[in-house]
Amino acid sequence: MIWWAALLLFQPPQVLDLPDRNPFTSTADIAHGKSLYQGRCAGCHGPEGNGGKGANLAVPSLTRAAEDKSLYRIIRYGIPDTEMPGSLMDSRELWQTAAFVRTLGQLPSSPVTGNAQSGEQLLRLKAGCLQCHALGNEGGRMGPPLSGIGARRSAGHLRNKILQPAADVPDTFRSLAVTTRDGRVIRGIRLNEDSWSIQLRDFNDRFHSFWKDEIVQLTSEKRTTMPSARGRLTDQEINDVVAFLATQRGAQ
Ligand code: HEC
Ligand code: HEC
Structure with a gap:
């Protein structure tokens, strides 16, 4: 019963x-x-x-x-x-x-002023965003995929993120520093962890796996590796990149 x-x-x-x-x-x-x-x-x-x-x-x-x-x-x-x-x-x-x-959804929203097409070019080439981010099947894996980002984040947030990446790093993103018994220090992103082992990917995209008893220190840092685009892109170029990202609303 x-x-x-x-x-x-x-x-x-x-x-x-x-x-x-x-x-x-x-x-x-x-x-x-x-x-x-x-x-x-x-x-x-x-x-x-x-x-x-x-x-x-x-x-x-x-x-x-x-x-x-x-x-x-x-x-x-x-x-x-x-x-x-x-x-x-x-x-x-x-x-x-x-x-x-x-x-x-019925209020008039503040328009995104940039040019999405040139934004896409910038993102792929000059701004180098795909070094770390995936867009569709292209790009790197260090940061979260940008496909669908326009549905997940507002344009204002995207602009802030591009200008001041360190100002708002989500709790879910933490970089780790592992110190091993033999004195090596490896920094990267946690991929997986269980009671006995931990796996991470370092910032050169290499995979590492450690047994917990090889590790003497494990520190977790809420620190991003994303560089600011300030000074590298003009205001107009940043508007263009934001405009392109805001159009990425499709399936991930
Ligand atoms: C050296 C690697 C690197 C480069 C280059 C880089 N990013 Fe990032 N980016 C990251 C990492 C790592 C994160 C996740 C941690 C964080 O939020 O800071 C991130 C986070 C983001 C986020 C937040 C995603 C979310 O879900 O909220 C956006 C948006 C973003 N990046 C856009 C860009 C754009 C646009 C460019 C190019 C102008 C760029 N990034 C260049 C590494 C990078
Ligand atoms: C701590 C921050 C936070 C709070 C508080 C929050 N949200 Fe969200 N919400 C988000 C984020 C981030 C997303 C995008 C998630 C993703 O897909 O990555 C989201 C997504 C959504 C979506 C989906 C939008 C779409 O295009 O499909 C809706 C609807 C929504 N939130 C409504 C609400 C409502 C209503 C509340 C209050 C009861 C609320 N949210 C509170 C952060 C928040």
């Missing part, structure tokens, strides 16, 4: 029946959704949905939340392996927040 009750409790969330359309979209719902949004979401997505380090929500159609149900689920459960957190609001508040998020 007990195990049977436990089974019910652990029903996966998809099983819950959600209505196809948001049932809470009155003016009062939207007003309440707005205050919930300002308190819980604006810190990352900006008060108007187009700023900060969160995805740009001020667009007519959200990439992963085109339907009301998917928007609800994203707000409820977050997006795994990203900085988008889940939320413990009750179902009515979740719908009200979703209703307000929909209104953001």
